[in-house]
Amino acid sequence: ALPIWVDFRKLVRDLAARLSTRIELRQIGARDAAARVGGLGSCGRELCCSTWLQEFKPVSTTAAKSQSLPLNLTRLSGQCGRLKCCLNYELEQYIEALNEYPDIGIAFNSPNGRAYITKLDIFKQLVWYELQDGSFDTLPLVEIRKILRMDTPEGRARAKRRVFGPGGQEEEELRRLED
Numbered sequence: 155a156l157p158i159w160v161d162f163r164k165l166v167r168d169l170a171a172r173l174s175t176r177i178e179l180r181q182i183g184a185r186d187a188a189a190r191v192g193g194l195g196s197c198g199r200e201l202c203c204s205t206w207l208q209e210f211k212p213v214s215t216t217a218a219k220s221q222s223l224p225l226n227l228t229r230l231s232g233q234c235g236r237l238k239c240c241l242n243y244e245l246e247q248y249i250e251a252l253n254e255y256p257d258i259g260i261a262f263n264s265p266n267g268r269a270y271i272t273k274l275d276i277f278k279q280l281v282w283y284e285l286q287d288g289s290f291d292t293l294p295l296v297e298i299r300k301i302l303r304m305d306t307p308e309g310r311a312r313a314k315r316r317v318f319g320p321g322g323q324e325e326e327e328l329r330r331l332e333d
Contacts, residue, residue: 185210188234195232195240202239213237214332221248222274237332251276255295256302263301266291271298 162179170177182190189203203210218230218241232238252274256262260271266285273282279295293301303309 183210184234184236185239188232191233193233195238196229197240201233203234207239210239211242212332213239213241217241217245220245220252248276254299255281256298260302262298264291264293 159181162181166177166179185203188201189207192204193201195201213236215225215237218225218237221241221244223230223241230237230241255274255276256271258271258274262269262271262283264283264285267287269283269285269291271281272284272290274280275282275292280292281295281298282290282292284290
């Protein structure tokens with residue numbers, strides 16, 4: 155699949171005249187080409203696009219960020235050279251789960267002193283934080299919600315100031331793979 159569209163009209167006219175038949179050429183996108191060729195994904199299963207996926211929805215780097223995936227070009231791009239379609243599959247569930255968590259970068263008073271939230275683990279329901287001395291610790295989600303008073307509208311508003319990490323070159327490269 156080509157990243158640009160090529161004008162085949164002259165070629166088609168010449169071929170049709172020489173062969174005295176109707177010639178039709180179609181250009182297809184990168185995802186369509188991968189679907190036609192098929193293969194195995196990094197998960198070890200047949201490519202979704204060549205088996206069951208009916209329509210290609212746009213995939214953005216926000217999907218990877220929301221799932222706390224490292225912005226690694228080789229791991230996030232599929233065989234078509236675009237961001238993997240599967241990044242969208244669980245996105246709604248991740249976003250729904252993250253709504254229960256405070257945002258990364260929020261400052262709070264932990265049992266061990268002033269701290270900043272650095273990482274969220276939705277599977278273990280843990281919140282990682284960094285203390286001012288540079289050490290790290292965790293608290294269960296239930297405890298951090300109590301500390302931040304996330305059961306009140308003011309507490310929820312204070313805890314919901316989403317801050318993603320720095321962009322950098324990797325993020326720029328990934329943005330080029332977006333649909």
